[in-house]
Amino acid sequence: MNAAVDSKVYKENRLKAGLLPDYMPEHVAVIMDGNGRWAKKQGFLTRIKGHEVGVDALRKITTASAELGLNYLTVYAFSTENWNRPKAEVDALMNILMGALEKELPILLANNVKLKAIGNIHALPSKANKKLMSVMDATSGNDGLTLTLALSYGSQEELVHAFRKVAAEVAAGTLKPEEISEDHIERNLFTAGMPNPDLLIRTSGEQRISNYLLWQLAYAEFYFTPVLWPDFDADGFYEAIATFQKRERRFGQTSEQLTAK
Ligand code: IPE
Numbered sequence: 001m002n003a004a005v006d007s008k009v010y011k012e013n014r015l016k017a018g019l020l021p022d023y024m025p026e027h028v029a030v031i032m033d034g035n036g037r038w039a040k041k042q043g044f045l046t047r048i049k050g051h052e053v054g055v056d057a058l059r060k061i062t063t064a065s066a067e068l069g070l071n072y073l074t075v076y077a078f079s080t081e082n083w084n085r086p087k088a089e090v091d092a093l094m095n096i097l098m099g100a101l102e103k104e105l106p107i108l109l110a111n112n113v114k115l116k117a118i119g120n121i122h123a124l125p126s127k128a129n130k131k132l133m134s135v136m137d138a139t140s141g142n143d144g145l146t147l148t149l150a151l152s153y154g155s156q157e158e159l160v161h162a163f164r165k166v167a168a169e170v171a172a173g174t175l176k177p178e179e180i181s182e183d184h185i186e187r188n189l190f191t192a193g194m195p196n197p198d199l200l201i202r203t204s205g206e207q208r209i210s211n212y213l214l215w216q217l218a219y220a221e222f223y224f225t226p227v228l229w230p231d232f233d234a235d236g237f238y239e240a241i242a243t244f245q246k247r248e249r250r251f252g253q254t255s256e257q258l259t260a261k
């Protein structure tokens with residue numbers, strides 16, 4: 001499919017979803033929260049079923065994003081702090097991750113999705129790490145949506161890592177402290193090369209950032225919904241984007257300045 005046909009299809013899909021076709025976020029970030037509460041509410045004995053059904057929700061949102069022609073979808077799948085959960089839950093999450101990578105590969109390929117990861121992925125069990133690498137490799141030629149999994153991700157850790165790299169350049173004498181710019185920091189983040197998210201969605205009613213993309217969300221619009229992640233679907237996603245489309249992003253300017261343009 002060539003780009004022109006593609007964009008016509010995307011516009012039709014956006015209209016069908018009740019969205020303005022020409023004012024779309026380029027990058028949507030999601031904190032997929034509420035799996036454990038969902039499982040409890042459904043009467044399951046453990047939280048694990050919530051994580052399993054959470055994979056189905058992620059597939060729905062990924063497919064919806066690809067159909068709308070979004071460029072980037074970045075989802076918080078496992079935080080550095082989540083390592084502190086009971087071992088049984090961490091082990092189950094790693095198994096679910098491996099199973100999902102295996103099962104979803106054909107769907108990623110069919111939707112022209114490129115898979116990426118941010119975070120300390122070396123901390124993952126080696127089997128999960130290998131599987132992740134192989135799926136990233138298998139989808140590396142896709143040029144549609146980039147789906148980024150934040151895995152063993154913590155934004156403060158990411159910033160420390162970036163600052164260390166910049167400090168090393170200063171120590172080596174190749175960079176002067178007064179030359180350090182925002183660009184230098186950005187280039188050393190895991191998200192280097194990606195635009196910052198325009199919209200952050202967090203499910204489950206919590207209204208906090210939980211160490212996610214602290215630098216990158218500087219000017220994102222925030223959307224919180226009480227829906228628990230396993231219940232989140234394409235319609236909920238369209239609603240979040242529709243809300244985004246009604247916001248005025250001023251980036252520090254006045255409303256009058258923007259309307260004068
Ligand atoms: C989000 O759901 C998934 C991960 C953090 C891995 P939770 O597991 O945090 O579910 P709740 O928030 O306890 O309901």
Ligand code: IPE
Nearest residue numbers: 031032033076077078079210
């Ligand atoms: C954030 O959710 C991490 C993920 C969704 C992967 P948490 O459930 O871990 O965050 P807190 O503990 O409620 O802040």
Ligand code: MG
Nearest residue numbers: 033034035204
């Ligand atoms: Mg949670």
